[in-house]
Amino acid sequence: MSGLLVGSDGLARCAWAGSTPDYLTYHDTEWGVPVHGEQALYERLTLEAFQSGLSWITILRKREAFRAAFAGFDAEVVATFGDADRARLMADVGIVRNRLKVDAAIHNAAAVLALREYGGLDALVWSHAPADHAPPRSAEDFRATSPESVALAKGLKKAGFVFVGPTTMYAAMQACGLVDDHVVGCHRSGVGAGADQGPA
Incomplete structure (x- = not known):
């Protein structure tokens, strides 16, 4: 079937x-599994923003460096970052050194904290999980956006977030299990339960 690859393990x-061992591990253990919690979702949104215009493998391989650079994606800490932290981040060869994206990560940390008064980041993100989502049957069924990702992007922008366009948000929805976009026939198809999953 188009969009599927059978590995040496028969799966x-x-x-x-199948393109790299890093992707295989990420696909089999993480991609599409429902993600909940402020810190975990802030991390995913930040990494997806840094990925914009780049290959995801670049971000995946720098993930631990990002975690170290951004205090484990603790929004309370990142929201306090000042000019010295910005300079440190722009000098950190372990991450993607893009001034606009660094500034966005810090700005969005403050937006995460502000959201606590209105139910929190988890509630906002998961309120946009589609009630019904048909997984792709082939590579031709892959999409870049959805009505829900457009709505999520608008909701986050209204809450003060930046670098949260519809395409970036659809990638986040795939990664965080709001939608199950494993191709039908993939051994991981069905791992994401979408809107049926409640906060952890």
Whole structure:
């Protein structure tokens, strides 16, 4: 079936997972599994923003460096970052050194904290999980956005977030299990339960 690749272990996977060992591990253990909690979702939104214009493998391989650079994605800490922290981040070869994206990560940390008065980041993100989502049957069914990702982007922007466009948010929805976009026939298809999952 288009969009699937059978590995040496005999398991069918989304074809993109077969390109590198890093992708295979990410695909089999994390991509599409429901993610809950302020810190975990702030991390995912931040990494997706840094990925914009780049390959996801670049971000995946720098993930631990990002965690170290951004205090484990603790929004309370990142929101206090000042000019010295910005300079440190822009000098950190372990991460993607893009001034606009660094500033966005710090700005969005403050937005995460402000959201606590209105139910929190988890509630906002998961309120946009589609009630019904048909997983792709082939590579031709892959999409870049959805009505829900457009709505999520608008909701986050209204809450003060930046670098949260519809395409970036759809990638986050895939990664965080709001939608199950494992190709039908992939051994991981069905791991994401979408809107049926409550906060952890």
